[in-house]
Amino acid sequence: MVPVEQLHLSHVLQTVSALESIVLRSFGPEGGQVLFTRDTGQVMLSRNGKRILTALHLDHPLARMVVRCVWKHSTITGDGSKTFVLLLASLLRIIHATATKEPHMFQPHNSTEAAEAATARHLADRLLEFALTELDELIVLNVLPHGFCVSLDNFTAETQHNLSCQTLLVSFFRTRLGYAYCDFFRNLFCELLSHWKVKDDRPSFSIQFLNNSFPALHTQVSGVPVSCSRLIEGQVIHRDFATPCPQVRKQPLKAVVFNGYLQPKLLATQDVLELRCGDKVTEDRGIVHFSSWTERSVESIIATLQSFGVSVLLCALKQSSAVLAAATQAGMCLVECVSDEEISLFTQLSGVTPISDCWRIHPEHIATLTFCKPLLLGAHRNVHLDFHDCEERLKVKPCSLVICAPSEAQADQHACAFQDAFRMLLTALEPVCKTQTALEETIPSKKCTSLHADNISDETACRVHPHQKCVTETGCVISAGGTFEFLLHHALHQYGHSCSVSVNTSAVVPVSQLLAKALLSVPRQIYSHNLKHFLQAQTRVMALIPKQPHALCANFIHTEGPLGDGKLSSCKKGNISLKFLDLGLESVSCKYQLVLAVLQCLTNLLQTNMVLRTHTVLHTKSHDSLNAHLESSEDEDED
Amino acid sequence: MALNGDEEDFEWEPPTEAEMKVIQARRERQDKISKLMGDYLLKGYKMLGDCCEACGVSRTGPDFKSCVMRGDWIWNVSSDISPALTSSAKISFSRSSVSSQAGVSVPQPRPEHCEGAAAGGRALLPPPVVASTLQPALEEAEEAVLTKLRWATTQLQSSASLEASIQLCSLIGSCANSLRSLRELSQ
Numbered sequence: 001m002v003p004v005e006q007l008h009l010s011h012v013l014q015t016v017s018a019l020e021s022i023v024l025r026s027f028g029p030e031g032g033q034v035l036f037t038r039d040t041g042q043v044m045l046s047r048n049g050k051r052i053l054t055a056l057h058l059d060h061p062l063a064r065m066v067v068r069c070v071w072k073h074s075t076i077t078g079d080g081s082k083t084f085v086l087l088l089a090s091l092l093r094i095i096h097a098t099a100t101k102e103p104h105m106f107q108p109h110n111s112t113e114a115a116e117a118a119t120a121r122h123l124a125d126r127l128l129e130f131a132l133t134e135l136d137e138l139i140v141l142n143v144l145p146h147g148f149c150v151s152l153d154n155f156t157a158e159t160q161h162n163l164s165c166q167t168l169l170v171s172f173f174r175t176r177l178g179y180a181y182c183d184f185f186r187n188l189f190c191e192l193l194s195h196w197k198v199k200d201d202r203p204s205f206s207i208q209f210l211n212n213s214f215p216a217l218h219t220q221v222s223g224v225p226v227s228c229s230r231l232i233e234g235q236v237i238h239r240d241f242a243t244p245c246p247q248v249r250k251q252p253l254k255a256v257v258f259n260g261y262l263q264p265k266l267l268a269t270q271d272v273l274e275l276r277c278g279d280k281v282t283e284d285r286g287i288v289h290f291s292s293w294t295e296r297s298v299e300s301i302i303a304t305l306q307s308f309g310v311s312v313l314l315c316a317l318k319q320s321s322a323v324l325a326a327a328t329q330a331g332m333c334l335v336e337c338v339s340d341e342e343i344s345l346f347t348q349l350s351g352v353t354p355i356s357d358c359w360r361i362h363p364e365h366i367a368t369l370t371f372c373k374p375l376l377l378g379a380h381r382n383v384h385l386d387f388h389d390c391e392e393r394l395k396v397k398p399c400s401l402v403i404c405a406p407s408e409a410q411a412d413q414h415a416c417a418f419q420d421a422f423r424m425l426l427t428a429l430e431p432v433c434k435t436q437t438a439l440e441e442t443i444p445s446k447k448c449t450s451l452h453a454d455n456i457s458d459e460t461a462c463r464v465h466p467h468q469k470c471v472t473e474t475g476c477v478i479s480a481g482g483t484f485e486f487l488l489h490h491a492l493h494q495y496g497h498s499c500s501v502s503v504n505t506s507a508v509v510p511v512s513q514l515l516a517k518a519l520l521s522v523p524r525q526i527y528s529h530n531l532k533h534f535l536q537a538q539t540r541v542m543a544l545i546p547k548q549p550h551a552l553c554a555n556f557i558h559t560e561g562p563l564g565d566g567k568l569s570s571c572k573k574g575n576i577s578l579k580f581l582d583l584g585l586e587s588v589s590c591k592y593q594l595v596l597a598v599l600q601c602l603t604n605l606l607q608t609n610m611v612l613r614t615h616t617v618l619h620t621k622s623h624d625s626l627n628a629h630l631e632s633s634e635d636e637d638e639d
Numbered sequence: 640m641a642l643n644g645d646e647e648d649f650e651w652e653p654p655t656e657a658e659m660k661v662i663q664a665r666r667e668r669q670d671k672i673s674k675l676m677g678d679y680l681l682k683g684y685k686m687l688g689d690c691c692e693a694c695g696v697s698r699t700g701p702d703f704k705s706c707v708m709r710g711d712w713i714w715n716v717s718s719d720i721s722p723a724l725t726s727s728a729k730i731s732f733s734r735s736s737v738s739s740q741a742g743v744s745v746p747q748p749r750p751e752h753c754e755g756a757a758a759g760g761r762a763l764l765p766p767p768v769v770a771s772t773l774q775p776a777l778e779e780a781e782e783a784v785l786t787k788l789r790w791a792t793t794q795l796q797s798s799a800s801l802e803a804s805i806q807l808c809s810l811i812g813s814c815a816n817s818l819r820s821l822r823e824l825s826q
Contacts, residue, residue, distance in 0.1 A: 014672065014673070022677040057683065058685070
């Protein structure tokens with residue numbers, strides 16, 4: 001019989017609290033760093049939440065589930081791993097306290113523990129439902145007016161009050177890499193974006209492209225100071241030439257890409273080769289004859305390539321020695337074992353398709369390069385090439401990023417920060433409010449998600465702001481340091497208060513109140529070293545909120561849609577204190593996504609109430625992808 | 640924290656002093672357990688999937704499983720709290736490898752590393768044969784020390800002499816130190 005273990009709410013809380021106690025040590029501007037040591041003696045300092053959590057030895061299924069959720073969230077948004085765990089633990093604590101106080105809130109149960117578990121599940125479901133239906137409107141009405149939108153069209157310009165994406169990037173790099181290199185990497189990042197920005201196109205297109213192609217677009221170099229990081233034109237292929245590279249020629253070079261083997265592979269294990277001549281199987285022709293035929297076919301392929309003027313061969317697979325000899329004799333440069341990402345980038349930038357059938361080589365397979373030469377970066381030789389007429393064809397100036405650092409681990413850290421910056425920007429560009437909604441003066445009671453759902457009648461209603469429109473705003477940012485949490489806490493509190501007043505039941509506590517309470521844990525931890533600063537920050541943010549709620553909608557200026565061409569959107573700027581900019585900026589959309597992700601993880605956690613112990617390890621797809629992600633970065637570093 | 644807290648004050652009743660003490664003690668205990676667990680995890684210990692059945696019972700075996708509640712100072716703290724709160728710390732740990740290296744190992748991309756933070760990497764555990772011969776002796780020694788401790792406590796309660804009381808107190812202190820050493824040996 002498979003052993004079964006019952007999971008209790010306290011188990012879940014204990015597990016998540018253990019993870020919280022780890023990330024708290026690195027959380028906030030005063031947070032410390034975790035020292036990682038390797039068997040080889042290499043050390044690394046990091047305060048990246050995702051890196052710390054994925055480094056832990058966790059056999060507990062709930063802990064693994066939480067880390068998996070954090071990893072997935074960080075892969076999409078690029079930030080917020082520590083805040084994720086912090087918010088999750090805080091919500092669990094509040095739900096645990098509520099369920100313990102009133103375990104039979106929804107329906108009676110035989111045991112207290114079962115009642116608590118059921119209550120907690122209901123609360124989590126209600127919270128998620130509330131967040132999916134109401135939260136975006138609350139954020140748009142109560143948080144966005146106190147932020148502003150940044151323009152992502154001109155990355156190198158600085159506007160009057162530094163209200164640009166540069167400020168957002170500096171804040172991001174500061175949290176990830178520290179004060180020393182945040183400005184340097186901000187400039188490098190903006191330069192990279194400006195090179196790759198497609199003219200007359202949305203900035204998100206180039207950012208998405210860079211995010212997808214980043215593994216092929218950057219090279220990590222260790223043993224060199226960080227300030228040596230730079231951009232170089234063209235593409236860098238992280239392989240060396242397999243054949244001697246002739247001297248650089250001035251005229252444009254022709255190149256082709258091969259997906260398979262130029263020389264057909266000879267027999268592998270369990271293969272059967274039938275040698276025929278016409279319709280009969282010949283017995284006097286052996287394997288030697290077949291092998292010499294394959295070598296002649298290679299020479300024929302090389303001759304075809306020479307007729308097209310091809311001098312550079314890029315191969316995805318390792319070629320045989322006969323192919324290398326033939327290419328050397330023909331004076332061609334051959335690069336083998338090129339990764340799929342690099343081949344994909346090459347084909348996108350050159351506009352050619354890879355050759356899969358060596359007997360069919362056409363002009364559309366041949367790319368034109370400006371140059372193709374070896375490049376020494378650190379201790380490795382790479383292939384450096386540039387494309388002919390790329391700027392005219394694709395309207396971009398392709399360039400590759402070289403990230404330098406004293407150690408491999410630090411270079412990897414910088415590269416991860418770069419990639420996460422792309423993801424953060426992509427998330428920041430997503431609108432908070434997906435659809436335009438017109439809020440009527442009164443809304444039917446089903447919008448109030450209180451705990452006692454059965455008690456809501458048709459007469460009850462929630463008071464909301466009249467005649468407002470949620471507008472799709474992109475690139476909205478707000479000052480960091482807990483501003484988002486304070487504003488949303490107040491908005492949720494007001495909303496919950498209005499719901500409980502309208503429902504007219506003293507025992508009803510809207511789930512919005514639970515979320516409001518949990519949100520405060522984030523700024524509380526940011527200012528954990530000094531409670532006075534917490535109170536000052538809260539007072540400063542609360543002072544922004546107008547006393548009359550209708551004054552807010554009167555000052556809210558409408559826009560027709562997404563941002564236009566470089567103009568700042570008409571978010572309310574009057575109440576923004578420039579002092580807030582010293583704290584840095586964070587994206588409202590990222591915060592919204594974070595809250596949703598936390599609530600979804602919470603629901604999944606509380607839906608688990610039993611553990612079945614199996615004798616074999618069951619790997620899920622996400623676990624395999626997480627391991628594959630770690631192993632693939634291992635393979636890259638080994639090369 | 641709410642600005643409109645005035646209306647709530649009429650419905651909310653502050654907890655009594657006893658309730659506050661219980662709440663405070665429970666919170667502190669939870670925080671201490673979480674911090675201990677976090678310390679162990681960062682040192683390379685593995686959080687196992689099973690829970691400790693009874694608080695304070697340390698399981699020995701090839702994996703050297705132990706409950707985070709084991710440890711003298713936690714034991715002393717838990718004895719001051721109401722019995723309703725002394726539920727076991729439901730998470731258990733195991734030392735996945737024995738290492739003399741301090742710090743946390745990196746999840747860096749190398750084949751010898753999987754996904755965790757074991758600083759010692761893949762050092763082999765001590766052979767179980769050693770544990771199986773040592774364990775009965777440790778248990779016997781622990782029982783003997785506990786018996787002497789109980790006897791000394793009884794004697795101390797009935798003792799009227801100052802010198803005898805001082806000697807009994809020093810005996811109790813020595814027994815406690817011996818118990819601590821025995822438990823560290825068994826882990």
